[in-house]
Amino acid sequence: MKKKIAVCANGWSPDVLAKAMEGFEAYADEKDLDIYVFLSFASYSVHRHTMQGELNVYNLCDLNDYDGIIVFSNLLNSNETAEEICMAAKEKGVPLISIGMEFDGVTSLCVNNEEGMRELVTHLIEEHGVKEIFYMGGTDTHVDSNDRLRITRTVLEEHGLELKEKQIGYGKWSNRRTIAALNILLENNKKLPDAIVCANDIMALSVCTELNKRGINIPEDVIVTGFDDIASADIFYPAITTVKQDYAYVARKACELIYENESKEDFVQIKVPTRAVIAESCGCRPSECEHRRQDYCKHSYQRNSDNNLLEQNERELRKTLSEASDYSELRERLRNHYLDNHQFEGSAFYIVFDPEYLEKVNVNEEDLCADSLSGELDVLVALRDGKLVDVEHVDAKKLIPAYEKQPGERHIFYILPLHYYQYNYGYAVFTDKPYVLNDAMMFPYLEKLQQSVRLLRANLRLQQIYDKDALTGVYNRMGYENKALPLYQASLENMTPMTVMFIDINSMKSINDQYGHDEGDNAIRMVSASISERLEEDWIAVRYGGDEFLAIVPECDEKKAAQVTADITNRLKERCEKRGLPYELTASIGYVTTDPVNRREATLEEYVREADDLMYKIKKEMHEADK
Numbered sequence: 001m002k003k004k005i006a007v008c009a010n011g012w013s014p015d016v017l018a019k020a021m022e023g024f025e026a027y028a029d030e031k032d033l034d035i036y037v038f039l040s041f042a043s044y045s046v047h048r049h050t051m052q053g054e055l056n057v058y059n060l061c062d063l064n065d066y067d068g069i070i071v072f073s074n075l076l077n078s079n080e081t082a083e084e085i086c087m088a089a090k091e092k093g094v095p096l097i098s099i100g101m102e103f104d105g106v107t108s109l110c111v112n113n114e115e116g117m118r119e120l121v122t123h124l125i126e127e128h129g130v131k132e133i134f135y136m137g138g139t140d141t142h143v144d145s146n147d148r149l150r151i152t153r154t155v156l157e158e159h160g161l162e163l164k165e166k167q168i169g170y171g172k173w174s175n176r177r178t179i180a181a182l183n184i185l186l187e188n189n190k191k192l193p194d195a196i197v198c199a200n201d202i203m204a205l206s207v208c209t210e211l212n213k214r215g216i217n218i219p220e221d222v223i224v225t226g227f228d229d230i231a232s233a234d235i236f237y238p239a240i241t242t243v244k245q246d247y248a249y250v251a252r253k254a255c256e257l258i259y260e261n262e263s264k265e266d267f268v269q270i271k272v273p274t275r276a277v278i279a280e281s282c283g284c285r286p287s288e289c290e291h292r293r294q295d296y297c298k299h300s301y302q303r304n305s306d307n308n309l310l311e312q313n314e315r316e317l318r319k320t321l322s323e324a325s326d327y328s329e330l331r332e333r334l335r336n337h338y339l340d341n342h343q344f345e346g347s348a349f350y351i352v353f354d355p356e357y358l359e360k361v362n363v364n365e366e367d368l369c370a371d372s373l374s375g376e377l378d379v380l381v382a383l384r385d386g387k388l389v390d391v392e393h394v395d396a397k398k399l400i401p402a403y404e405k406q407p408g409e410r411h412i413f414y415i416l417p418l419h420y421y422q423y424n425y426g427y428a429v430f431t432d433k434p435y436v437l438n439d440a441m442m443f444p445y446l447e448k449l450q451q452s453v454r455l456l457r458a459n460l461r462l463q464q465i466y467d468k469d470a471l472t473g474v475y476n477r478m479g480y481e482n483k484a485l486p487l488y489q490a491s492l493e494n495m496t497p498m499t500v501m502f503i504d505i506n507s508m509k510s511i512n513d514q515y516g517h518d519e520g521d522n523a524i525r526m527v528s529a530s531i532s533e534r535l536e537e538d539w540i541a542v543r544y545g546g547d548e549f550l551a552i553v554p555e556c557d558e559k560k561a562a563q564v565t566a567d568i569t570n571r572l573k574e575r576c577e578k579r580g581l582p583y584e585l586t587a588s589i590g591y592v593t594t595d596p597v598n599r600r601e602a603t604l605e606e607y608v609r610e611a612d613d614l615m616y617k618i619k620k621e622m623h624e625a626d627k
Contacts, residue, residue: 003405004034005258006066008058008085010075011041011416012173014440015230016247020072021412023251028410031259035412036066036399041443042077044139044172053419055081059372060415060427062397063094068258070251074100074111074144077173095261097254101143107257107267109250113147116243116274120225121155121197123241123276128223128283130194131161134185136207138173138199145170145199148227152197167193171203178206192222195282201226201233204240208281219283229277232439235296238280239289245274306344306435313341314448321452322459325482327358330456331380338381339388344445346434348411350401351381351449352394353418357425358453361461369423372396377426400429416446420454471521472528474541474549483540484552488604491554492596499561500604501551501591502611503531503568504619508547511583523547526579527587530572534564550608558593565589588622590615 007024009017017039024035038061040054055078063069069089073082079101086103089096098108124130135152138145153163169185171178178198186192198204204226208218218224218238226233226242233240250272257268278284320337324330334351342349355378356368379401382389394401400413411431418426428446436442467479475483491498505511505527512520524547531541531551542550553564568589576585592610594602 002065002067003032004036004066005255006061006063006069007035007037008061008069008071008076008082009037009039010072010077011039011440011442012043012077013072013075013228014438015232016072016075016228018437019247020251023248023253024255025412026248027252027255028412031255032408032410033067033255034405034410036061037412037414039414039416039442040076041416041446042081043174044077045174045177047421049421051078052422053424054417056371056419056422056424057415057417057427058085060396060399060417061085063089063092065397066094068095068097070097070099070254070258072100073098073103074142079141095258097257099250099254102269105267107261108269109254109257109272110269111144111245112271112274113144113151116245116276117148117151117227118155119276120241120243121152123278124195124197124223124225124282125155125159125161128194130223132193132195133161133163133167134189134193134196135163135168136178136181136185136196136198136203137168137170138203139170142199148197148199171198171206173200173202175202175206178203179210182207182210192216195223195225198224198226201228201230201240201242204242204281205233205236208236208238208240218281223282225282234279234289235293237293239292241279241282241284242277243274244277245272307441310344310436310441310445313344314445316341318448318452321456324456325463326460327355330358331378334380335388338383339386342383342386344435345383346414346431348384348429348431349381349434350379350383350429351418351426352396352399352401352429353378353380353426358457358460361457362464365420365423365425369419369425371424373424373427380426399427414442416442418446418450418453420450425453469528469543472525472543474528474532474543476543479540480542480544480550484542484550485604487538487540487552487554488594491594492600495596496555497557497593497596499551499553499556499564499591499593500607500611501553501561501565501589502544502608502615503527503549503551503587503589504615505547506586506588506619506622507584511585515583523585526575526585527572530568530575533571534567544608550611556593561591561593565591586622588615588619590618 028035038057040057042051042054058081071082071085073086076082082101083103086096086098086106090106096106098106100110102108102110133152133156135149137149156163166188169181171181196207198207204224208224211218211222216222226240229242229244233242279286279289317337320333321330324333338349354373360368373396375396376393377396379391379394382391382401389402391402399415414430416428417424418428436445467475467482469476488498505523508520511523528543528549531549535541535551538554540552544550553561572585572587590611592607592614594607
């Protein structure tokens with residue numbers, strides 16, 4: 001037994017998720033399990049590429065690595081993705097529970113829409129005399145939305161009433177889309193109905209807010225109801241009449257089916273009870289509504305204070321990332337930031353990254369990023385109990401850096417994608433009870449982090465354009481200032497010698513005069529390529545002038561410098577022979593090795609001039625030998 005369960009969920013249902021986590025956590029405590037929650041913020045209201053980038057987080061779930069997988073199929077905001085995950089798990093023989101949608105041969109826990117919805121609509125008709133209803137659905141393909149529509153229509157018909165097609169709209173489970181759908185309903189019907197029945201509380205809250213703006217009072221002018229019994233609907237005024245489903249029970253039952261079902265090859269389909277929650281938006285005045293609002297207000301100051309601190313931390317994060325000059329500095333700045341600011345991420349927090357995304361900034365995202373991250377990834381941040389963990393890399397299949405489950409140790413990990421549109425370059429992990437899980441704060445938190453990374457990538461790309469020579473791709477004089485000077489300063493601090501090479505193409509004027517400037521440019525590229533090919537990772541090549549180059553070689557003594565010089569000369573010769581040039585292409589190389597002990601006051605420019613002088617002597621001797 002692996003003692004771990006995977007959960008695929010959507011962050012736009014924070015109240016559902018929070019209730020479900022109560023059930024998961026209680027069962028995990030009893031059985032010593034870890035819960036891995038793969039969490040996306042896929043939404044029907046965003047661009048399809050952004051949605052795909054969110055949905056790609058489920059590709060991080062290696063089905064074979066878990067005792068079972070639980071899919072909130074009705075909440076992923078992608079029926080296709082839910083079915084793909086379920087069918088993949090079924091094919092591999094992994095114990096699987098689908099919450100919300102039924103698939104052939106898959107055990108499912110589905111909401112019994114019949115009970116709660118029938119109770120709610122019957123209450124509207126029999127207690128409040130409702131005769132005409134508008135129905136605000138989620139989408140016309142969503143199983144729960146259509147089920148709740150069917151029940152609403154059936155109860156109306158049982159009372160001799162009718163729900164016409166023009167009285168049905170779809171708000172796609174979101175705020176702005178609901179307002180647009182409401183406007184269409186009002187235009188098509190010319191007058192308000194007695195009640196607007198919404199397929200979830202989010203849309204009910206949107207309807208109430210929009211009607212209030214128009215001077216329409218709830219419930220005096222029109223009744224509004226929802227479904228889900230989320231916290232925001234509970235403390236809203238008027239509190240929303242809705243339908244409650246016990247997701248804590250659902251989550252625990254799902255775990256029991258994975259671990260305690262003796263005939264695991266069989267599948268069952270279970271309907272989860274629901275009940276109507278009668279509140280103020282239908283005209284009833286239960287006393288508990290006011291009690292819940294009072295309780296909410298008692299904690300409002302602390303909540304606002306925490307939110308303000310979180311926003312302050314996010315602003316500081318954007319600032320510190322915007323000032324990073326390269327990938328290595330990004331890592332250092334991120335670690336320092338989270339070491340000082342880690343109140344909201346949970347008991348542990350990780351940022352895992354594909355390093356190529358910021359190291360190869362001149363390569364387009366589609367050529368760097370795949371649907372699924374794989375192989376070894378960089379760990380930018382690994383924070384546990386307020387302390388940094390010294391870990392540099394993690395295998396994408398392992399997910400949690402340097403974590404090995406110990407007996408009695410139990411965690412809930414929330415894995416969320418980092419992406420730009422559909423291009424995924426990493427993921428973040430929050431642990432146990434992160435504050436940002438409340439009220440969908442995780443989405444703006446990650447969105448700001450991703451925007452900062454994207455801005456940094458754009459800045460690094462501009463910096464490369466600014467620092468690099470367009471013809472050769474090596475650094476230009478500005479790159480020399482930004483890269484070579486810090487290397488020289490480091491050599492002084494570390495008391496290690498470095499070599500400065502000055503490289504000049506021989507007879508460049510003759511090549512241009514006889515063969516044209518295009519061939520001259522080709523000669524410059526060939527010399528540049530011969531230099532770059534020999535240089536190692538931390539060495540620097542600079543196009544210092546038209547046909548002049550520098551090579552800055554850290555931790556290099558005289559012996560190694562002589563070998564590098566010979567290697568560059570030989571590589572250039574091989575290139576010329578392979579190309580079959582109609583002219584001889586050579587370069588003169590002069591070099592000096594710095595002395596950080598006895599010449600600490602010397603500048604890098606002084607060494608450049610000395611290398612230039614030595615190069616000139618070599619060039620002069622070569623010309624005299626050719627005469």
